[in-house]
Amino acid sequence: MKIDFSKILETFNGLNDQLRYSIFGTTVLLVVLLDVFLVVLPQCGGINSVNDQVQKLSADTTQVITDKQRVNQLRKNLKQAHLNLAEIVGKVRSLQEVPAILETISSIANDYDVKIDRLTPQKQGQESLKVTEDGHYYALPIVIQARCGYHMFGRFLNKLEDENLWFVIKEMNIQSDEKTPNMHSFSLTIKIILIDKTRG
DSSP states (O other): OOOOHHHHHHHHHHSOHHHHHHHHHHHHHHHHHHHIIIIIHHHHHHHHHHHHHHHHHHHHHHHHHHHHHHHHHHHHHHHHHHHHHHHHHHHOEEGGGHHHHHHHHHHHHHHTTOEEEEEEEOGGGOEEEEEOSSOEEEEEEEEEEEEEOHHHHHHHHHHHHHSSOOEEEEEEEEEEOSSSTTOEEEEEEEEEEEEETTOO
16 A cells, blocks of 8 residues: 555645644654653663662672771781780790799899799699690799889889780789888789690
């Protein structure tokens, strides 16, 4: 079937202006609607899908960056923990070194003008802490009775902490002497952590 566009155009030109504008407007509206339904809406669906993928990818990227920062922080914390552990392990002395430890305590006391009246390891109070592949760990109480000023005793304890010696103060008593107000009697028990490597 052959369509004669010249007759259609002649008929269209013969219509009044209002009707021609209405037909033209309707035709334009149909073209716009077809464009919207056939082109724009399918693309919008694709754009929404792409937008969802972009948001998911952005969230995943943010999570990866956060995880990477956490991994770096965990590595740093682990490295610090290894250093702390190495420092602690370095301060755990051998059970066989008790005489040398007592000598170290006496020497530090002399350096800080702390008069030691008693320095006695309490073998009967020795506690078994843990047995590992490295050896058997113990806590050995050592009773210290000394006379000196507060500042000297504080410096003595600080220096003792700086030594390769891991200890905790279990109890401490301080008594003042009315005759010598600058001198005080200190009585304390420290627990030194030791290892016996012969009994793993």
